[in-house]
Amino acid sequence: MRLEQMVDKRLMQEVSRLLGQFSLSRDWLTAGSVSAALLTPSGHVYSGICLDLACGIGFCAEHAAIADMLKARETVIESIVALRADGIVPPCGRCRELMMQVDRANRHTCVWVSDSQAIALGDLLPQSWMEWEQCRHPQWISIFFIVPIEPLAKGFQR
Ligand SMILES: [Zn+2]
Numbered sequence: 210m211r212l213e214q215m216v217d218k219r220l221m222q223e224v225s226r227l228l229g230q231f232s233l234s235r236d237w238l239t240a241g242s243v244s245a246a247l248l249t250p251s252g253h254v255y256s257g258i259c260l261d262l263a264c265g266i267g268f269c270a271e272h273a274a275i276a277d278m279l280k281a282r283e284t285v286i287e288s289i290v291a292l293r294a295d296g297i298v299p300p301c302g303r304c305r306e307l308m309m310q311v312d313r314a315n316r317h318t319c320v321w322v323s324d325s326q327a328i329a330l331g332d333l334l335p336q337s338w339m340e341w342e343q344c345r346h347p348q349w350i351s352i353f354f355i356v357p358i359e360p361l362a363k364g365f366q367r
Contacts, residue, residue: 217289
């Protein structure tokens with residue numbers, strides 16, 4: 210599903226400002242090769258850069274931007290974009306899952322996958338286990354049983 214035609218200008222300015230790889234304790238331990246920025250419904254922009262480290266302890270730029278947002282106790286993401294040297298990149302599976310677990314309303318988040326296409330997070334993460342969890346909730350079971358039975362009950366009253 211295509212949601213918008215152009216990435217929010219503030220998001221592009223922020224990711225462009227932050228992008229730039231630099232080395233840490235070793236040449237090959239780096240940060241900043243990817244930057245990310247997100248917009249919340251309140252109009253605030255939060256951002257972050259990736260950390261490419263050994264031993265699996267690094268994290269994505271989206272991950273850092275989401276942590277930045279959570280500092281302000283905001284959880285809903287209106288749109289998000291990540292940038293590397295060769296252009297806009299879609300979020301990895303872990304970051305898609307992270308956004309969904311932070312707030313289920315984020316299934317409507319406008320995720321930029323290129324400079325001309327955005328896709329709703331729910332479409333990038335179909336059949337989320339969190340949606341299945343809801344189906345097992347007793348509230349849903351009662352809807353399945355009550356809805357078909359009610360018209361039958363009215364029929365018997367006539
Ligand atoms: Zn990621």
